[in-house]
Amino acid sequence: MSEISESLVVTLFSEIFMADQLARNRISKALPKGMEISHFSVLNHLARLNEERSPAQLAAAFHVTRGAMTNTLTRLDWAGHVHIRPDWDDARRKMVSISPSGRSAREAAIQAVAPVLAEAVADIGEDRLKAALPVLRMLRQKLEG
Template identity: 40%
Template structure:
């Protein structure tokens, strides 16, 4: 096994595959979401459920790689449904803090359960060992991209 960097063509092939997987999985997932939920709504709820705590809209926009306007719109929609709570930030009353409500966590969990049938083709074709083996590489790649954007 070589420690030398991969040639650019190989890197582009990896990114192309990831891009195609993203497009196909997003489309499949969006089809099974509840009628009143878009992928952007689920993404916000899932992010808050995974990482917890209160997040400023600017930090959410950066983390989810969307504009501040887009995150403001999504937060307002989720707040109107009672899925997130928007409060003044404890350290700076001028800024806001977005956090997940119990109803938001329940709705995110419901959406995840609705997606289970869409995962069947993956589960039928990829073993647990293959999925586990892919995670370190994918996590490392994500970490590299995370560091490069800041």
């Protein structure tokens, strides 16, 4: 890799890391009281899939440990936002689905976060945002391996 390419790559990832940190900070402040980004992310994922997942599948999807996912699911279960049941085919496993309360909590979170995100990108413009998406998606896919 040439020096220019290395510099470009380092600059690109520095911008991504800083944007991620700033976005997480703003989103965390905007989320409804008691909800964390990890809670919102899992609820959003389950709502979009609209089907059950095992804790292991969720941990893999979010690239976190099973222990971290168990902690998040325990909190969501305690709040009534997910249903956790035994897997009928393998009693050692569990299956997770979003509850009606979880759908409501997700919707409230979206309503709280959407204006913050919209404000952050308002001056960039729709065309530039659309142009950035394929590059970011390709980068994510490369990093996923």
